[in-house]
Amino acid sequence: MKKIYTLSLFLLPLVMFSQRIIDAEVGEFNKIKVFDLIEVNLIQSDENKILIKGWNVDDIKWVNKNGVLKLRMQLDKKFQGEDTLIEVYYTNLDVIDGNEGARITCNEMVQKNNIELRAQEGAKIHIGMDVDYAEMRAVTGGIIEASGLAKNLSVVLNTGGVFEGRELRTATTEVKISAGGEADVFASEVVDINVRAGGDVYVYGNPKTVRKKTFVGGKVHMRD
Known part of the structure; x- marks a missing residue:
């Protein structure tokens, strides 16, 4: 039991580190494009931001250009977004665009x-x-x-x-x-x-x- 308890204490920080959450403001957008097998939940809100959760939070690349928010993996992690969930909070959305095996769900x-x-x-x-x-x-x-x-x-x-x-x-x-x-x-x-x-x-x-x-x-x- 003592060994198991010690091992659990050792692994806990690793698990917590691997599954960190990144909270980022992304600015106003009305179109979203998702790539690389990433899973996205869309949530209507009074702010525009993303919450990145999972094992690959540091490998997510996002850019908002001319009101188009693009979410994808870093180039060396392309098509490896299946273990990553992004909650996207938006104020207005006119176009939803899924690419490369992405999964997009509107929760409401x-x-x-x-x-x-x-x-x-x-x-x-x-x-x-x-x-x-x-x-x-x-x-x-x-x-x-x-x-x-x-x-x-x-x-x-x-x-x-x-x-x-x-x-x-x-x-x-x-x-x-x-x-x-x-x-x-x-x-x-x-x-x-x-x-x-x-x-x-x-x-x-x-x-x-x-x-x-x-x-x-x-x-x-x-x-x-």
Whole structure:
């Protein structure tokens, strides 16, 4: 027991040091771009700052240029951000952009007029919203999961992009897919679909008007 107690005392400072928290003011921004497998939680606030937690806190590089906040690993630690969590506190956010396997989550309902989400290179975004207009773009294996309300929605997918939006209630939705992709959408009034060179769209909500164009393998599936 004495040896175990001594070893625990020895390791405790190492664990605490490895999992330090860095608190940094980042200035005003309205767009965020995340890279290198980093996990981000977005939290609406009255200040703009980041809290970096995990084993690699000293390897995070951040820059705010012209209102665009970029979060990535140092060059020699590229694609090694999976053990790092960053809480991002923001006052206003118009564009959320995930890259290189990043994971971005909004911890609360986003309420505003317009929002734009982009996911590429295997990145994943999870968001709840209440907006007038939402624009989604997922390419190269990017995934966007959205729920809540959007009066109008635009979805663009290609090269394996995925949009999981069955729980996002909309009045009108436009979907464009090229070179493969998959979308689940919910529309009550109008859905306008254009699929080229492979792709699947699953439509929920029994919209009153359905416009669809498919070419070379594209499919539209109507669901109850």
